[in-house]
């Protein structure tokens with residue numbers, strides 16, 4: 001009983017351990033069986049993407065409300081939703097007319113967003129900003145370059161067969177070792193430089209957990225690998241930050257469970273939107289090609305989400321006691 005309580009406490013403190021356990025289980029399954037059955041892959045993807053990944057963006061209205069309170073700005077849920085949908089709509093149009101530029105924007109904003117979440121509680125100075133961005137770019141490159149055969153057809157569909165992005169992608173694949181090895185060395189160098197300008201304690205154990213999770217994604221199929229990082233790391237970690245941001249709000253402070261429950265209405269609306277667009281796409285294009293649609297959908301919800309999260313993240317840095325100015 002004591003051991004069970006200890007495990008429950010440990011998981012509540014560090015939920016990403018479950019993602020690491022899940023990754024290990026999938027790899028053992030793959031090694032013993034030769035592959036992970038499709039149904040198990042979809043189960044992991046649905047649980048991680050739709051149980052954690054999408055919900056972490058579906059509470060943006062609460063985060064924005066809290067940011068508005070902290071900055072003495074007015075807030076209206078109607079205006080928030082209109083702005084959110086308008087941003088998604090405009091970005092959707094951009095995808096239609098300029099797919100390659102839109103993909104580039106998606107990669108850049110994702111790199112920033114992943115880096116900002118992974119390297120948290122650092123000073124808002126230029127060297128640390130470069131480290132965060134570089135790290136986000138490296139993580140994304142790692143996920144893509146370790147799954148080139150899965151990624152290539154999705155990229156070709158997203159960029160509508162445009163040759164230039166496919167040539168750049170082929171070059172990156174041909175130089176994977178240089179890109180990932182050199183990139184990691186460059187980030188380590190930048191990290192040292194950033195430490196010189198403004199010393200800061202970074203949670204080493206957290207980075208080790210992240211490293212383990214990333215290594216586990218390597219041999220797994222792309223969608224499972226992405227779901228493990230996106231749902232099982234990025235969204236979990238964001239949920240923790242969001243919970244701390246919301247728990248002290250004067251009106252109706254929220255527990256971790258309440259925060260998740262509050263995400264369900266907008267998660268359901270997002271899912272419905274995805275299903276409707278998917279059916280329309282199926283009828284119109286007469287092909288069942290869910291992966292480009294899924295990533296397109298993710299890109300549309302990422303753009304307004306990034307803005308809200310940035311508003312929160314830039315308000316959760318300064319109180320950190322580990323930051324020591326030089």
Ligand SMILES: CC1=C(/C=C/C(C)=C/C=C/C(C)=C/C=O)C(C)(C)CCC1
Nearest residue numbers: 106107110113151154155226295298302
């Ligand atoms: C994995 C993957 C891609 C990139 C996905 C990205 C960049 C997702 C970012 C999601 C974010 C930032 C969500 C916000 O919370 C591509 C290039 C579409 C190709 C297919 C595989």
